[in-house]
Amino acid sequence: MPPQTRRTSFPTVVIERDTDSEESSSDEEEEEEDDVVEAEEVENGEAVEEEPVAKKREKVPITISLKKVCKTCKRVWSNANFFSSSRIEGHTTMNCPHRVATEHGVIPAPHRIAHNSMEYVFERQIRPSVSKIKPAFVVPDQVHCGVIRYHSRRVTCLEFHPTNNNILLSGDKKGQLGVWDFCKVHEKIVYGNIHGCILNNMKFNPANDGTVYAASSDGTISCTDLETGISLSLMNLNPNGWQGPSSWRMLYGLDVNPEKGLVLVADNVGLLYLVDMRSNSKVGEATLIHKKGSKVVGLHCNPVQPDLLLSCGNDHFARIWDMRQLKAGSSLYNLAHKRVVNSAYFSPQSGSKILTTSQDNRLRVWDSIFGNLDSPSREIVHSHDFNRHLTPFRAEWDPKDPSESLVVIGRYISENYNGVALHPIDFIDISTGQLIAEVTEPNITTISPVNKLHPRDDVLASGSSRSLFIWRPKEESEIVQEKDEKKIIVCGGKAEKKLNKKFAGESDDSDDDLSTLKSKNSKPGKAAPKTSRYSIKGKR
DNA sequence: ATGCAATGGCCCC
């Protein structure tokens, strides 16, 4: 608990020195900076918090205290981080240090040379393949179709089919697997008997794109046939069933390594397991790759170099491994974070960059895995911390971007969009930290923590609560809709009426579902969506 | 309308 005197103080910005130890963002430091911050805070509005600080001491990461203070006003907790009647006058998300940083909060990448042979090889062979010229980013910013209440629990992960452009897979908290043809909108199915609880991660079988592997908190890996829904269990960490919470094992991270023919999975106590895809049998013994007893939430095999593995977890580290020397403590590098690391991914094409999402409200970028990995090339401030009840936010690369700089991630904190409080999905250029686009839809008022960009098309899939949405660029969306009307399907349930009303206001006629619903509700569509939950004045 | 439940991280002893 911070001292009583800090009760009324304004946001606390801590400037960390390079030499600071992990946990040393103590109260003394915060106190030192209090006056600086108050001076900044007086200025009106536009995210001025971090700029003066950055000027003062260059090259040092900027850290904002996360201790028991409102994420908007930095007072001791109030509901002010969302637009609501109780928010404190004068404090909005616009001047919250946790709001999305554009140029602010970005540390320019110094040119750091590691002087090793790996760097040499990288410069010679790999770097030239990464385009330095950034293309014009294409942002799918308009909802093209969606399925409301498709899953019976919140969506946890998404995966596009590797060859069929219109198929989207989705996992949920109940362990169910959805297969949706989003061009034929109504062709959808949810397989319910694959897992007993949370489907944490899934990946297609590289040898057979009709089957998908999934890791679940029920402690099993499944391999499911998408046509039949019949699934095979490759591994079960709880063969004796429920023996109490202390012995129950859960599987989180999952990836496949096509070159080695392996499925890699990691559990909630720090262990990595390898499963041979041909024999469906475990290879060797489990390896402790993160702190004993901590969750390993993410695994990613390098797309170019099959021997490199990236893992991340609740011990606040992302770690790089050589698959040929997998032993506890033998990681090549340990990338430190201030809090839990939700995800860590190599860049999709060259495999030479690393992007992580951490609960400390930062995206971190390492520009070259062969350079100096002691500190990230950039930290980008972005609101995505969560606690319970939400699927962890994960920044995802655009697999189509040759410059490997466009990234998508949902935003936690709400903003005022023409009087409606919405949680946008952000597109960020990780080479500069610039916010390229924030996409919203007035009828999607829930947070969208799960997002994935299509490997070939200009399509974004997002999972928000129990619903799925497909976004396309505005123009393209209009073209496609000439023949294929926008469709929002609402699955059954009591909330159906309410949701129908909401979306009816938006659609044009001829959509079967919506016109039926409209007549049923005897509520013709209106131009402005109803915003019952919040009433806000002002606009952006 | 109101309230509850599901449930993860982390701090402190």
Place this chain on the structure above:
DNA sequence: TGGGGCCCCTTGCA
């Protein structure tokens, strides 16, 4: 180092 208790503060449904 383990576990109890506190805090975090969404969403849907009863």
